[in-house]
Amino acid sequence: MPRLDWLAHHPHHSDTFAGWIHRQFHYEYASQPLADWQREFAEGQGNGDWQCLIALEGDQLLGGAALARADLAHRPDLGPWLACVFVDPDARGQGLAERLIEGICAEAKAKGVARMYLHTQDKHDYYAKRGWTLLENFQAWDQQQWLMVRDL
Numbered sequence: 465m466p467r468l469d470w471l472a473h474h475p476h477h478s479d480t481f482a483g484w485i486h487r488q489f490h491y492e493y494a495s496q497p498l499a500d501w502q503r504e505f506a507e508g509q510g511n512g513d514w515q516c517l518i519a520l521e522g523d524q525l526l527g528g529a530a531l532a533r534a535d536l537a538h539r540p541d542l543g544p545w546l547a548c549v550f551v552d553p554d555a556r557g558q559g560l561a562e563r564l565i566e567g568i569c570a571e572a573k574a575k576g577v578a579r580m581y582l583h584t585q586d587k588h589d590y591y592a593k594r595g596w597t598l599l600e601n602f603q604a605w606d607q608q609q610w611l612m613v614r615d616l
Contacts, residue, residue: 466526466560468567471516472509477525478502481518485548491585491605508532516548517567519560527551529564531572536583538604539611544572546582546614565594573616583611 471478482505486493493501508514508530518528527550535545546568551560572580581599584591588598588610596612603609 466519466521466555466558468517468519468563470509471518471528474518474520474523474525475506475509477518478506478509478516480525481516481528481548481550482506484550484552488550491607494605514548515571517564517571519551519555519564521555525552526555527560527564529561529568531568535581536611538602539581542581542611544577544580546580562594569614569616578616580614580616581611582614583609585609588612 471481479502482502483498485505486498486501505514509516513533514530516528516530519526528548529546529550530548532543532545532547534540534543535547536542546565549561549565551564569580582591582596585605585607591612592598596614599611599613601608601610
């Protein structure tokens, strides 16, 4: 079974994971070059902006999720955020995303966080089945988005 650990303990995977996120959510990063995002994401492992939990099989990176200080520019009043949820397509179907999400929520709760937020373009049903509720819909990146919340 894949193990979960903090990306800060495996910094050699930071650029790979940041690249996956940059490609998967390309519409959010359209104005940010990959190298700039990789630098921001790597720094975020130390400064708390993007604390990332990753899934590993041996030393192979399978996916990750982040506890983000801020993840939606037009809602700076909210946070922290579940962000950057991604599992490599070859590793899907094993429940890794759910384990990563629960790991991030457990970490937030251990830090005294009572409520977390996320935004999604197309996975609102997935999150709703896992205890997240709709806070509001909004338009961004030319698409309908769901802003969701979960009490911890």
